[in-house]
Amino acid sequence: MKYRNLFRYPFDVHDRFWYAYDRDDWTQLSTSQTIDSGSSNDYQPPPIVMRTAATPRRANAPLDFFWLPADDKASYYVCMHFAEVEKLQANQSRLQYITRNRRVFYELFALDYLYTxxxxxxxxxxxxxxxxxxxxxxxxxxxxxxxxxxxxxxxxFLELETNREDIDAINIIKSTYKIKKNWQGDPCAPQAYLWEGVKCSYPQNESPRIISLDLSSSGLTGEIAPSISNLTVIQTLNLEKNKLTGSVPVGLIERKNGFLSLSLCANPNLSGNVSCKKKCNFVIPVVASVAGISMLLLSVAALCWGIKRKRQPGAVTDANPIIALVEARKRQFTYSEILQITNNLKRILGKGGFGTVYHGCIDKTQVAVKMLSPSSVQVLQQFHAEARLLK
Structure with missing residues (x-):
């Protein structure tokens, strides 16, 4: 038994793995002609795979194969693909049938020349x-x-399938831009096989939702597909470094002003106000719920940012009379939003008695995020007191 070569995408539109398989008691037939394997065949085996065929070395011998199940309780589906690769003469014929465990699996059938x-x-x-x-x-x-x-x-699979509206929307996106990624099956499930560039949320007892889509440097052309707006809970959309044209859909602009992080840089033919100078690329909702974080007791985070306070009359002023004032507001954030603000806790500014301090951004404002470590729960009140001083 020998495995040779591997064919997958772009030879196979479904990106299946096809290995060339050989045995000592088999011989190979082949053709340089194109095999029709997709016009009316739902399985669409790649033509390059169908150009070769195995046949027994002895003319009257059967072509046998088997496999051993990893689990006695396992069940399988099998698909066998046939195409005649030899132009038969008038006095030649190839008729065959299939057995499984010595019982007829498929009755007598003939093959069509160059047709799957x-x-x-x-x-x-x-x-x-x-x-x-x-x-x-x-x-x-x-x-x-x-x-x-x-x-x-x-x-x-015990996981729920992705929300139907999200599936429909992203399949239209896939079709519109002819996405050449591993986009097959369900975009969010199973979690181990997420579509490339896609991130999802998994609400308890609810269908997964698409919350992030990264199509940067994907060779996208034409206008921004309206179907993108149908991803109604998306939080991050990256369309940078493509060749998009036209204007940005109003629906995306409105959501960008709310909770959507929209990246459109390096699309020179895209009209509208497309800023590429942002140091931080996260846009967070003005009002965010923090319910549940305290009860989880996994971590408590406080956002602290330096505030230039308005000076009292008679105080010494800076050399530059124009000082940008950042309004101090008490705001709450969910843990997932903390991860967005800090780019998944990427940059550490320092460590203290309460825990670790991370760099983050809210809109264009750089912030420090202090994360209370689980081992410091006993100083939770002191931690809250410090946070209140910053309001």
Whole structure:
């Protein structure tokens, strides 16, 4: 048994992994002609894969294969792809049938020249034994062949699928821009297989929602797709370094002024006010709930920023009479917003008795975020008192 070569995207539009497989008792047939494997075949095996086929070295021998299940309780779906790669003469024929565990799995069938035919299991296979044999019919002059095979393990996912509106919106985005990423299946589930550039939230007992989409440097052209506005809970949208044109949809502009972080830099043909000089790129809601953080007791964070206070009459003034005053306001933030403000706690400014201090940004204002460590819960009141002094 030998594995040779690997074909995936861009040869396969679904980015499946196709390995060339060989055995000592098999020989290979091939053609340089193009195989039709997509016009009316839902499985769409890549033409480059279908150009070769295995056949037994002995003309009357079957083409056998099997696999051993990792779990006796596992179930499988199998798809076998066939295409005749030889131009048969009038006196030649290739008729074959398939057995599984010595029982007929698929009745007698013939192959079409340069055209893909897929035979699959309509229901999941189980039972622990998976011995397949492709055999020639008695009146067939040529031995059986097999071009490609897919084997899928049936898995039960307990996670909910992504919100339907988000799925519809991002699929339109995918189609509009012809996204060439690993965008197959559900964008948010399972969590281990998130779509590239996508981040999601996972509310308890609710469908996941898309909250971040990074399509920077993705070769996007044309106008900004209106369907992006249908991602109604998105918080971060990065469209930098593309070739977008036209104007920014009003819906995105309105949300940018609220809770959406919108990055449009390096799109020279995009009209409107597109600023690329922001040092910090996070836009946070004016009002944010902090409910639940205290009860979790995982961490408590206070946002503290330096405030240039208005001086009293008669006080010494700075050389520059124009001093930007930052209004002191008492604001609360959720832990997820803290992560946004600090870019996932990336930059540490220092460490103290309460915990670690991180650098962050709110709009264009740089802030220091003090994170109370779990081991310092006993000084929680003192920590709150210090935070109140800053208001």
């Amino acid at each position: 035919n897929t035979i699959f299991s309509p229901a999941a296979l189980s039972g622990g034994q998976y011995n397949f044999s492709i055999r020639k019919a008695e009146n067939s002059t040529l031995p059986p062949i097999l071009n490609a095979i897919e084997i899928y393990t049936l898995k039960e």
